[in-house]
Amino acid sequence: MTSVVALDAVPHIRRGVKxxxxxxxxxxxxxxxxxxxxxxxxxxxxxxxxDGVRSVGEIALSLGDVYAGVxxxxxxxxxxxxxxxxxxxxxx
Amino acid sequence: xxxxxEVKREWVKPDFRD
Numbered sequence: 001m002t003s004v005v006a007l008d009a010v011p012h013i014r015r016g017v018k019x020x021x022x023x024x025x026x027x028x029x030x031x032x033x034x035x036x037x038x039x040x041x042x043x044x045x046x047x048x049x050x051d052g053v054r055s056v057g058e059i060a061l062s063l064g065d066v067y068a069g070v071x072x073x074x075x076x077x078x079x080x081x082x083x084x085x086x087x088x089x090x091x092x
Numbered sequence: 093x094x095x096x097x098e099v100k101r102e103w104v105k106p107d108f109r110d
Binding site: 030035037038039040041042043045046063065066067068069070071074075078081085 | 100101102103104105106107108109110
């Protein structure tokens, strides 16, 4: 079951996790000890902003400059799934 | 000065393959 992440939670990438762009497959990937995640474009944008400073709500606001119709709940849901995969931790 | 309207990309639900 996916846990719930609040909009004021502050996500950050865990140690040992690397976010990169796979030139061959032309996709954003997250490399971590247990596996590989292949992100779509918006997920990559969210992960890039998981800096341990911005909250989920602030990430949504930032992405609002680039994307139309950003849903903060989508971001919270993604972060919750990344926490489950032990790619991201949240404070708060 | 005329600013072109900003074209924002359409939000797609963020997802990943595992």
